[in-house]
Amino acid sequence: MSENMDRRVRMTKALLRDTLAELMAKKPISKISVKELCQEAGVNRGTFYAHYADQYELLRQVELEVIENLKNFLAHYSDDRMPIKEGNLRGILEYARQNADLFTVLLGEQSFQNDLFKLVKLVPFQYETEGWEKTYILDFAISGCLSVLRKWLQEGAPESPGEMAALVLKIIYGGLLSF
Amino acid sequence: MSENMDRRVRMTKALLRDTLAELMAKKPISKISVKELCQEAGVNRGTFYAHYADQYELLRQVELEVIENLKNFLAHYSDDRMPIKEGNLRGILEYARQNADLFTVLLGEQSFQNDLFKLVKLVPFQYETEGWEKTYILDFAISGCLSVLRKWLQEGAPESPGEMAALVLKIIYGGLLSF
DNA sequence: CTTGTAATCGAACACTGTGTCTATTATAAT
DNA sequence: ATTATAATAGACACAGTGTTCGATTACAAG
Numbered sequence: 001m002s003e004n005m006d007r008r009v010r011m012t013k014a015l016l017r018d019t020l021a022e023l024m025a026k027k028p029i030s031k032i033s034v035k036e037l038c039q040e041a042g043v044n045r046g047t048f049y050a051h052y053a054d055q056y057e058l059l060r061q062v063e064l065e066v067i068e069n070l071k072n073f074l075a076h077y078s079d080d081r082m083p084i085k086e087g088n089l090r091g092i093l094e095y096a097r098q099n100a101d102l103f104t105v106l107l108g109e110q111s112f113q114n115d116l117f118k119l120v121k122l123v124p125f126q127y128e129t130e131g132w133e134k135t136y137i138l139d140f141a142i143s144g145c146l147s148v149l150r151k152w153l154q155e156g157a158p159e160s161p162g163e164m165a166a167l168v169l170k171i172i173y174g175g176l177l178s179f
Numbered sequence: 180m181s182e183n184m185d186r187r188v189r190m191t192k193a194l195l196r197d198t199l200a201e202l203m204a205k206k207p208i209s210k211i212s213v214k215e216l217c218q219e220a221g222v223n224r225g226t227f228y229a230h231y232a233d234q235y236e237l238l239r240q241v242e243l244e245v246i247e248n249l250k251n252f253l254a255h256y257s258d259d260r261m262p263i264k265e266g267n268l269r270g271i272l273e274y275a276r277q278n279a280d281l282f283t284v285l286l287g288e289q290s291f292q293n294d295l296f297k298l299v300k301l302v303p304f305q306y307e308t309e310g311w312e313k314t315y316i317l318d319f320a321i322s323g324c325l326s327v328l329r330k331w332l333q334e335g336a337p338e339s340p341g342e343m344a345a346l347v348l349k350i351i352y353g354g355l356l357s358f
Numbered sequence: 359c360t361t362g363t364a365a366t367c368g369a370a371c372a373c374t375g376t377g378t379c380t381a382t383t384a385t386a387a388t
Numbered sequence: 389a390t391t392a393t394a395a396t397a398g399a400c401a402c403a404g405t406g407t408t409c410g411a412t413t414a415c416a417a418g
Binding site: 034053 | 403404405406407408413414415416
């Protein structure tokens with residue numbers, strides 16, 4: 001992806017990516033102008049437009065990069081035909097924790113959430129039944145997990161990834177009222 | 180709220196509200212200018228600025244209006260100390276179905292979701308335990324429900340509110356794997 | 359190390375939308 | 389009918405946009 005790029009291009013994109021994340025931690029992207037973003041990043045405004053159409057396209061690119069990372073992540077861990085293993089889950093949580101600031105921003109974006117939904121739905125689950133309820137159940141579960149992840153990161157990730165993985169599994173396999 | 184307002188003011192706000200909803204069904208609010216919105220609504224741009232600072236403030240107001248409606252809704256139905264009754268839930272789903280277009284738009288907004296979370300958390304639930312897991316469980320459940328609602332509306336609400344209420348209750352009380 | 363290529367830069371440009379103001383007209387409340 | 393106030397058209401300075409130019413700089417390949 002970003003391997004075979006000019007050093008300068010990678011530097012520019014990285015600067016813009018990080019600066020956008022910083023600014024978005026303070027205010028919504030709608031209040032961030034390309035001008036301000038470039039001044040903050042120390043990048044020429046013309047250079048920005050050479051890569052992106054606007055702030056939103058930049059954000060979208062960042063989202064897709066992270067999705068790509070997560071995809072590799074899942075592919076690596078789900079070799080053993082057992083989806084949603086504890087270690088599997090813990091790995092993702094650790095990755096999220098390490099990039100907590102960026103993740104917190106991205107998890108607030110609808111488009112990023114949609115990508116995550118699609119990503120999870122690639123995992124081959126097995127269901128008891130095959131009725132119309134199936135898709136709703138899955139959506140319920142994914143959305144619930146993402147909400148837990150978001151809350152966890154917002155609180156500063158006080159619990160360990162292991163604890164959180166155990167919690168999520170307990171909810172999924174034990175039910176919401178198993179506490 | 181909007182009872183004791185000049186007819187003209189109410190008309191103007193209603194026009195802007197509906198037009199914004201229409202436009203947001205087609206494209207993200209970031210691509211909607213105040214100028215376009217006002218032309219579409221047939222409202223003078225100066226009049227817009229007399230009421231709102233920008234598109235986002237207008238959207239926020241609409242969100243708060245709907246939240247207020249839902250609040251009354253909950254207050255009416257939760258008189259009997261039994262939260263999350265089937266009829267209770269079905270009523271809300273019917274209300275959402277009747278305003279499907281608007282709801283679909285609003286459910287994609289982070290701020291609106293936050294409001295809904297706060298609203299649901301006003302309901303006095305009783306838990307088995309009191310540990311740190313409690314808040315995560317609740318967030319999981321709320322987020323899951325909203326996701327189901329969103330999907331249902333996006334599909335054009337094929338199932339009846341009664342069926343959906345039953346499904347949600349089955350997930351909550353029966354667990355995710357009870358299918 | 360040298361050289362051709364390409365990315366960044368500063369500066370300028372026309373253009374669109376913004377936010378505010380004024381004088382004028384239309385409408386609601388009493 | 390009178391009064392108050394909301395909506396209007398139009399104008400204004402201003403900020404940000406998106407594009408262009410030539411000059412400069414950094415890179416990668418040979």
